[in-house]
Amino acid sequence: MDNLEKTSEQKEVKQGHPKLRVLGYVLLVFFAFLSVLIGLSVRWCFSTWQRLTMEELVYTLTAPITGTGQGMIGEYLLKCLAPAIVAGLLTIVFLYIAKRIKKIKPAIIIIVVACLFVGGYKGVYNFWTTLNVGDYLYNMTHPSTFIKDNYVDPSKVDLQFPQKKRNLIYVYLESMEQTYTDPSVGGTHKQNLIPELTKIAQQNESFSNSKTKINGSHSVSGTTFTMGGIFAATSGLPLKTNIKNNEMSDQTSFFDGVTTLGDILKDQGYNQAFMIGSDASFGGRDKYFNSHGNYQIDDYNWAKREKLIDQDYKVFWGYEDEKLFSFAKRQLSSLSKDDKPFNFTMLTVDTHFIDGYKCHLCEDKFPSQYENVMACSSRQVSAFIKWCQSQSWYKDTTIVLSGDHPTMNGGINGNTEWKDRKVYTAYINADAKRETTNNRNYATLDNFPTTLAAMGVKIPGNKLGLGVNLFSKEKTLLEKYSLNHVDEEIKKKSAFMDKLQDVRAKSARQLLKEGQIPLVTIKADPYKRNSETINTYVTKIKNPKNLHITEVLVNASYRQDGAYGMNNVMEKQSDGTYKSTVNVSSILNKFTNKVYVTVYVTTQENGKYKSAQIEVPIK
Known part of the structure; x- marks a missing residue:
């Protein structure tokens, strides 16, 4: 048994x-x-x-x-x-x-x-x-007090603007390095990829000690990516954030405790605009420029709204730099007609890694596409500067050309060491004279006070943020310490930066409950597989705080977070509703079983926020 x-x-x-x-x-x-x-x-x-x-x-x-x-x-x-x-x-x-x-x-x-x-x-x-x-x-x-010990609060500095305020054009050149020039003019490349930009720097100011060799700025920790580079150049601080879980898109402010270039110029009565050929929401750029200077955001979606490009037009990150410079001329011509001084800031995109965007203006002079794209950008920027110089308002305008950060494409720089990598820098038509002819050792952090000085602004102490006015004799942090020391200290946790950030992020759900975001009701027509477009509607808007709505944007994507989707500015109908036909042919495939339709509402008071989302099944 x-x-x-x-x-x-x-x-x-x-x-x-x-x-x-x-x-x-x-x-x-x-x-x-x-x-x-x-x-x-x-x-x-x-x-x-x-x-x-x-x-x-x-x-x-x-x-x-x-x-x-x-x-x-x-x-x-x-x-x-x-x-x-x-x-x-x-x-x-x-x-x-x-x-x-x-x-x-x-x-x-x-x-x-x-x-x-x-x-x-x-x-x-x-x-x-x-x-x-x-x-x-x-x-x-292991916290450090380095940032706190060296920070000069711009709000506590008595800045003295000239009686006739100068205009500012600030052009961030995506991934543009001084390194792309050959050794005879200060770079490390075999051939000079950017001869036009080299000439501009030679004829203007890059803070070199030579008439032929040009200089550039270092990127320290927290400034080696686009938003970090922009933040550094306009606040004198590295971008160190303690925001978690993708809450950046839910912020009503971006480092609310920091006084930036945009804040200063806004208080001085400047009209300000930020133009880019991509979606400004990427990396929180729209939040930053909205909360620090109330810039008009002229991005990829704005170009659609203005009917400057077709609703379904998209190359690379949005639209190419050839269009960017054309649209910039249009906006500058408009801004110059106003009695107020202007600050027009723009960011190029064609030179973004991995290999850049090769447009019809690019030549095949160099071995790689990325090198040819850099050379093409140099020619386009030079042509734009020449156009600016031919305008009646140029005499009262300072222009800053600056790489946002060193490129992330490793092939173009060969074996150039990081300590020798510098972003391109040129101050054009500056209303300031150098007090020293030394070859300055500086970082993009120093662009903040230097830009104001180039506009004829007197800065007691010649320091703002962590930056130093390069026209002065004052030593920069890199000259006082070293690139390596500054970099290592900035990497450490800073309670001071956490305090400056003063995060007031609230979820869209909270803000909707408080009436700080208009509540929309979305509808979409049934979507059949292989259809090129989907019709979307906002049938109702609840706006209890009577906020001023400046834009209603719809995003159609196969992802719930809206990434890699198509964005359209919705057209307002006579009955107060909104409508848009979104071309989704390039983003959906046979494996997709639903379309996420998300509506973002931009208000003058709070900026751009996600208001509602629906799922549309694919039949």
Whole structure:
């Protein structure tokens, strides 16, 4: 009897084994897929962003990503996801063969070891060491008072503007470096990619000690990406944020405790505009310029609203620089007719990594596309400056050309060390004279007070933020300490920066409840697969605070967060409702089963906020 019971138990165990084995095989295949995906993703990440830092990664993950370029998606799918899927399929084949020849245990050991090597060593370990995650965690737990000790609050400085205030044109040149010139003029490249920009810097001011060799500015930690570079140049501070969980898009303000260039010029009665060929919400740029100077935002969506481009037009990040400079001339001609002085700020995009955007103006003079795009940008910027110089308002206008940060494309700079990488800088038609002819060692942080000085503004002490007026004899932080010392101190946690940030982020749900965002009701026509467009409507708007609505934008995407979607400015109808037909042919595929339709409402009082979202099933 006992033997019968044992036999019965053994049968039950044996019957259970196949299910456990199948589950084990499935987990092993998934482990192989995940390991290869992690390993290849890390390798792709560091080959694409060769100077990626933890600070930049943290900001990128917490800032809005709506409006980002789509060029890298295909490359990631091809180089990372597809090989990982193939690895999973090959694992299935390998296990099948091993089982047939009764070598399953050695096969499992081989797969596990391979996965640990690819995913663990090549993936997680390389990620940890390359990004210096250990140092980052150390810096976050070992505060520094360096920023507080060296910060000069602009709101407490008695700035003295000239009687006739000068206009300002500030052009941020995407990824533009002084390094792209050859050694004869101060750079490190074999050939001078940017001869036109070189000539501009030689004829104007780059704070060099030579008539032929041009100088440039360093990018310290917290300023090596676009929003960080812009923030540094206009506030004299690195962009260190403690915002978590992508709450940047839910902020009503952006470092509310900081006084910036935009705040100062707004108080002086300037008309201010910010023009870019992409969606201004990416990285929180719209929040920054709205909350610090009430800039008019002339972005990709604005161009659609003004019917300067078609509703479904999109290349690279939005529209190309050829159009940007054309639209800039249009806006400058309009601003110059007003009695008020103006601050027109713009950001180019064609030179964005990985390889830039090659337009019909670009030539094939250099080996790589990126080099040719840089050369093309140099010619376009030079032509724009010449146009400005031909205008009647130029005599009263200071122009600043500045790279936003060093490029993240590692190939163009060869083996140039980071300490020798400088962003392009030129001050044109400045109303200030240098007090020293030394070759200045400076950072983009110094652009803040230097820009005001170039506009003829007197700055007692010649310091604002962490920056120094480069026209003065005052030593910069890099001259007083060193690039490495300043960089290391800025990386550390700063309670002072946390206080300056004064985050007042509220979720859209909270603000809607308080009536601080107009509440909209969305509707969309049924969407059939393979249709090119989807019709969207705002049928009702509840606006209890009577906020001034400046724009209603609709986003249609396969992702709930709206990333990689198509944005349209909705047209107001005679009955007060809004309508828009969105072209979604380029963003949906046969695997998509729904479309997320999101409406953003921009008010003069609170800026742009997500107001409502619906899911439209694909039939």
